[in-house]
Amino acid sequence: MASSWKRLLPPELIEEILIRTPAESLNRFKSTCKQWYDLITDKRFMYNHLDRSPQRFIRIDDGQTVQIMDPVTGIHKDSPVPDVFRYPHSLLDSMVHCDGLMLCFGGYPIYDRERDVDLAVWNPVTSKIKWIEPLVCYSETDYFGIGYDNTCRHNYKILRFSGPLTFDDPEQCEIYEFKSDSWRTVDAKFDWDVDPQCKGVSVNGNMYWVTDAAPVYNQMQGFILSFDFTMETFKNLCVCPPFHETRQLACFSGDRLSLLLQDIQHGIEDVSTEIEVWVTNKLTDGVVSFTKYFNVTSPQLPLLQFHTDTARPGYSIGNHKNIMAWCEEKVKEDDDTWGACITFYQIDQGGIRKQIETGRHGYYFGDPIICSYVYVPSLIPVPD
Numbered sequence: 001m002a003s004s005w006k007r008l009l010p011p012e013l014i015e016e017i018l019i020r021t022p023a024e025s026l027n028r029f030k031s032t033c034k035q036w037y038d039l040i041t042d043k044r045f046m047y048n049h050l051d052r053s054p055q056r057f058i059r060i061d062d063g064q065t066v067q068i069m070d071p072v073t074g075i076h077k078d079s080p081v082p083d084v085f086r087y088p089h090s091l092l093d094s095m096v097h098c099d100g101l102m103l104c105f106g107g108y109p110i111y112d113r114e115r116d117v118d119l120a121v122w123n124p125v126t127s128k129i130k131w132i133e134p135l136v137c138y139s140e141t142d143y144f145g146i147g148y149d150n151t152c153r154h155n156y157k158i159l160r161f162s163g164p165l166t167f168d169d170p171e172q173c174e175i176y177e178f179k180s181d182s183w184r185t186v187d188a189k190f191d192w193d194v195d196p197q198c199k200g201v202s203v204n205g206n207m208y209w210v211t212d213a214a215p216v217y218n219q220m221q222g223f224i225l226s227f228d229f230t231m232e233t234f235k236n237l238c239v240c241p242p243f244h245e246t247r248q249l250a251c252f253s254g255d256r257l258s259l260l261l262q263d264i265q266h267g268i269e270d271v272s273t274e275i276e277v278w279v280t281n282k283l284t285d286g287v288v289s290f291t292k293y294f295n296v297t298s299p300q301l302p303l304l305q306f307h308t309d310t311a312r313p314g315y316s317i318g319n320h321k322n323i324m325a326w327c328e329e330k331v332k333e334d335d336d337t338w339g340a341c342i343t344f345y346q347i348d349q350g351g352i353r354k355q356i357e358t359g360r361h362g363y364y365f366g367d368p369i370i371c372s373y374v375y376v377p378s379l380i381p382v383p384d
Helices: 001-009 013-020 024-030 034-040 043-052
Strands: 058-061 065-069 076-080 095-097 101-106 116-122 127-132 143-149 152-161 173-177 183-185 201-203 205-210 214-216 219-221 225-226 231-238 246-252 256-262 274-280 290-297 314-317 322-332 339-346 352-360 372-375
Touching: 013 034, 013 043, 024 034, 034 116, 058 116, 058 183, 058 322, 058 339, 095 201, 095 372, 101 143, 116 152, 143 201, 143 205, 173 205, 201 256, 205 246, 205 314, 219 231, 246 314, 256 314, 314 339, 322 352, 322 372
Parallel strands: none
Antiparallel strands: 058 065, 058 372, 065 076, 095 101, 101 116, 116 127, 143 152, 152 173, 173 183, 201 205, 205 225, 214 219, 225 231, 246 256, 256 274, 274 290, 314 322, 322 339, 339 352
């Protein structure tokens, strides 16, 4: 087929067709012919394809299955979890996405392991995995991030730190560079505790976290802490909206941040009737701040907060003031046993517009707590 296309179509048109093709299909097409292989593995083509690719959701279901969801159609596909991410080899506790690469960390803190945490970079499309060995060791209290030097996009780096990093009580902060396959310490400081329940997000090569709330003018407020992988420095980027029980940070519109806020009414059954969504202006602007984008007021909204015994949901904010969230909820079955129900929601200002159950399995205390994440499938190779 490829040879027929080559005779009938000019190279520019072939490239235009392939750049609109899903990354999973392109990964198979690499073996079609040498011309296609050379194009699909070309860095310029891979990054152009990445920048035009739509978002997907990814999660690990029951510690056994990788689920990838198209948020527009609600269709999800399943594949086995890589063997090296299964017990007793390792366990994925959390992930950070950058350019289709997933920085995975987690582990079983048991006595016969040399360390509590493993670290790896994984491309779910190509199935390639690279384990990152520590400079000394990793700890369960570490924070990790992934990004790149803006002068060279494919110069990917990993950040490891335990916070806060203050001048009075310095802690070690380390950078791993793929091009040198080594860690080095850096003198980077900040003076706030990172909120452990609000996971960090990588946007355009830099990392962002929410700090723990502190009293500011009689209100509980936090800050957005950023790390610039080019300058290799931390910065207090901006003040967060007033404190809420639930805070979820994500990328918005490719170059901004969104912050989803939700309070819970606790009782016999926990319920929520309101969600707030805030977004920033462009992160490249001189001064960055949050503006309320919209809010949803409706009975029986899904609870998007972190529980110690269920997975943290993944969510995405659309440009049409809508929320897409993939949640795991603890439910009681007909036989009075507890189970986990995985549901995909589409929510707008009028409330829940679509609700799709994508899976259900038994629940046992101590099961892997794997969040869902928004990511973009890509052909970017895991750096050697």
